[in-house]
Amino acid sequence: xxxxxxxxxxxxxxxxxxxxxxxxxxxxxxxxxxxxxxxxxxxxxxxxxxxxxxxxxxxxxxxxxxxxxxxxxxxxxxxxxxxxxxxxxxxxxxxxxxxxxxxxxxxxxxxxxxxxxxxxxxxxxxxxxxxxxxxxxxxxxxxxxxxxxxxxxxxxxxxxxxxxxxxxxxxxxxxxxxxxxxxxxxxxxxxxxxxxxxxxxxxxxxxxxxxxxxxxxxxxxxxxxxxxxxxxxxxxxxxxxxxxxxxxxxxxx
DNA sequence: GCGACAG
DNA sequence: ATCTTGTCGC
Numbered sequence: 001x002x003x004x005x006x007x008x009x010x011x012x013x014x015x016x017x018x019x020x021x022x023x024x025x026x027x028x029x030x031x032x033x034x035x036x037x038x039x040x041x042x043x044x045x046x047x048x049x050x051x052x053x054x055x056x057x058x059x060x061x062x063x064x065x066x067x068x069x070x071x072x073x074x075x076x077x078x079x080x081x082x083x084x085x086x087x088x089x090x091x092x093x094x095x096x097x098x099x100x101x102x103x104x105x106x107x108x109x110x111x112x113x114x115x116x117x118x119x120x121x122x123x124x125x126x127x128x129x130x131x132x133x134x135x136x137x138x139x140x141x142x143x144x145x146x147x148x149x150x151x152x153x154x155x156x157x158x159x160x161x162x163x164x165x166x167x168x169x170x171x172x173x174x175x176x177x178x179x180x181x182x183x184x185x186x187x188x189x190x191x192x193x194x195x196x197x198x199x200x201x202x203x204x205x206x207x208x209x210x211x212x213x214x215x216x217x218x219x220x221x222x223x224x225x226x227x228x229x230x231x232x233x234x235x236x237x238x239x240x241x242x243x244x245x246x247x248x249x250x251x252x253x
Numbered sequence: 254g255c256g257a258c259a260g
Numbered sequence: 261a262t263c264t265t266g267t268c269g270c
Contacts (some may be wrong), residue, residue: 042265054261056260093259094259122259149258152259174257
């Protein structure tokens with residue numbers, strides 16, 4: 001896990017990355033947002049995918065972060081990393097990274113298999129400042145990251161067809177459900193993500209570019225990673241792992 | 254000023 | 261995110 005672990009450690013050590021004031025955090029986002037890059041992502045070339053997630057305990061005093069690496073072909077788990085920590089930044093919508101990335105970076109440091117791409121439970125460019133947690137993570141470790149969220153934070157969106165694989169673009173603007181975003185995208189509106197149906201007749205997920213990936217490739221990969229359930233397998237595994245860990249440590253040790 | 258608001 | 265049993269649907 002050479003390079004990535006090293007960059008994660010460096011990002012954690014840099015105090016500039018971890019302001020304790022929301023105002024400074026927003027300024028930090030604006031500064032780092034310029035470093036976000038979109039690059040082609042060929043799903044066929046992806047071998048290892050890492051899913052990331054965090055779960056919280058009671059009283060906002062404890063949390064667990066997990067990173068689980070899957071073989072993109074077989075969807076078999078090939079590596080896991082889990083850490084327990086304490087939140088050091090409050091939950092503020094739009095400022096996720098400052099709360100969740102410290103433990104997530106530590107979990108990433110614990111991996112022995114180097115992922116080709118990471119999947120984060122949140123947004124990338126589909127964010128008011130185009131800097132959701134997926135972009136934040138991507139910039140800190142300069143690695144490919146895809147954002148896959150379960151609900152909308154920002155952007156006009158539409159519901160795709162009921163069948164698996166259907167999708168609609170998300171375009172810049174206040175969070176709002178409209179009849180059809182396709183005409184808006186065709187007319188040149190800024191496309192910031194995709195509403196993707198990963199399972200028939202089930203609520204869609206919201207995919208956006210985090211860093212060093214492109215939207216079409218990201219949506220394609222997310223669909224492949226969700227052959228049966230709504231939530232992509234890497235994130236489901238990470239969710240399970242940190243969720244059960246926290247429960248086991250809520251009653252005793 | 255008011256409402257919205259990822260996990 | 262978390263607190264929580266049964267229940268409707270594929």
